[in-house]
Amino acid sequence: MNSLRKRGCFIQTFIQGSPKSLKLDSQMCLIIDGAALYYSLYYTSDPKLDQRCGGDYPGFKDEVCNFFKTLQDCEVTPYVFLDGGSGPEKREHLVSRLKHKLEKAKTVAETEPDAAPQGCNVLPPLVKDVFIEILKEKDIMFEQCLGEADPVIVSAANQKQCAVLSIDKDFYIFDLCKGFLHLDNFEWKSKEDEKIPAKLYTRSKFCEHFKLDPALMPVFASIAGNDYSRLKDNGTFANESSSPGEYSIKRLDGILRFLSKVNLHGLNDSQKRERALSQALNHVGKKENQTFKLAIQKYVQPEKKCLELPTWVSKKVERGEITTFVISVVDQKTMMLPALVEDFSQRSSYTAAYPIRQYFYGLLTGGQMCTEYDRDREEIKDKRVPSIGKQLQLEHLHKVLRLIMKYTLDLGNIPDQLKLPVCVTVFWFKRLQHHPKPETVHCLHALLLGFVKMKALKDAAIRRKWQPRVAHAFSQWLCCMRQSLHLNQLLCSPLPEPQCARLYCGPLLHRLADEDTIEEVQKTLRGEKKELYENLKTVCH
Known part of the structure; x- marks a missing residue:
């Protein structure tokens, strides 16, 4: 997870210095990653909302309502998608993440509110329930997914020709026809003339800068590190980078430079990915690994989770009931x-x-x-x-x-x-x-x-x-x-x-x-x- 955050910071470092701030056009729709939104609104509110005493739900409601009122004023139609369950293949990762959050919770409990380390956040227990309550109350269109929301969000964004608003770094990698808006740069509180200042990331712009074939973005993500895979290269890629940044940035830069030099002439996209992965693994002395192929496929063809649930359960979950x-x-x-x-x-x-x-x-x-x-x-x-x-x-x-x-x-x-x-x-x-x-x-x-x-x-x-x-x-x-x-x-x-x-x-x-x-x-x-x-x-x- 740490490498995923570093990858996001690396990409953001580039995009923040590249496109100028744009104004989010009115009379458009926007696909919103619901979990990312309620986490972001709770953690970045000003004044800061309580995490130490069990939560401030009236204050949180005010923040959420103000956000959607701003979209309404700008004639932006939101479609909100919320995560469902994770499969058994992620259980080990989820337990590890729970352990990490437990450490944060203990720090928050034992630290004065203004003295907690930056990024040491714990979501109070009723936040998601309150968020869904507000969506229903305000008649905002939403769907609660049965599995992870990412595949549904990508499909809906491309079908509706909308940009995606989230903080999830995976959306830098997915092929989104209208691009990705990061919540950190979505300045909804600075609305002016019924427009919202924002920064838009597009995969094509990133690939153009690093001279990378777009087909290899999923390969970059899978070996750089995510919830599913990470290539242990013992510093090989970092040592080959000329970037002045810290080790993690140098590693990502080295991976991109290596992938940009792979000979892809005459290959289709699938063959390009296979060759690039094979050469990257060979470069650091690793054998072919199915884990990386599965991680790559997650970005190439994001699939909705198919679960054998009773129909009444599925319908009620999707409607947030x-x-x-x-x-x-x-x-x-x-x-x-x-x-x-x-x-x-x-x-x-x-x-x-x-x-x-x-x-x-x-x-x-x-x-x-x-x-x-x-x-x-x-x-x-x-x-x-x-x-x-x-x-x-x-x-x-x-x-x-x-x-x-x-x-x-x-x-x-x-x-x-x-x-x-x-x-x-x-x-x-x-x-x-x-x-x-x-x-x-x-x-x-x-x-x-x-x-x-x-x-x-x-x-x-x-x-x-x-x-x-x-x-x-x-x-x-x-x-x-x-x-x-x-x-x-x-x-x-x-x-x-x-x-x-x-x-x-x-x-x-x-x-x-x-x-x-x-x-x-x-x-x-x-x-x-x-x-x-x-x-x-x-x-x-």
């Missing part, structure tokens, strides 16, 4: 639990939602075992999880959720939008009562006050030092909330889907989780808000 986690559970009986910013001296926050996941697995697998990948202290461990229940007919699913929660709650006085969050909060609070702590009660009241007057409290000048135990309690609530959202979707929403963006603002709730602050805010409640708060307390106690 159920989470893509169902794909790996149904297809591979696995669940990769994303890294969280939490108290690493305690057990994983995912433990709190363990019973909910067991029912989730049971409904999808018919009661089969499922393998989870989660942290054990600071290491990634895989463990076999027995599922609960069995696959049910769709017409019976609406009866299940409250059975799973094991509570008969009187939700008559609770607004529809808060019924699922209240069920989750009761479940979470009772799970934590096995190890009662005063801060758990404070977190409960902070959540309830947030439900009642999140918007009014958002800008309140309440200051309090970050506490690991409070962070961990909220992290456990977020795990329960997200898994319950996904279970509710799977059960055809027996409880109304809440507006996730309004449920949780980490910095605010961390400041609220204090006995004196809670009492101070309670005194400000009046009328309907006071009545709702009392109703919430009654249900939760």
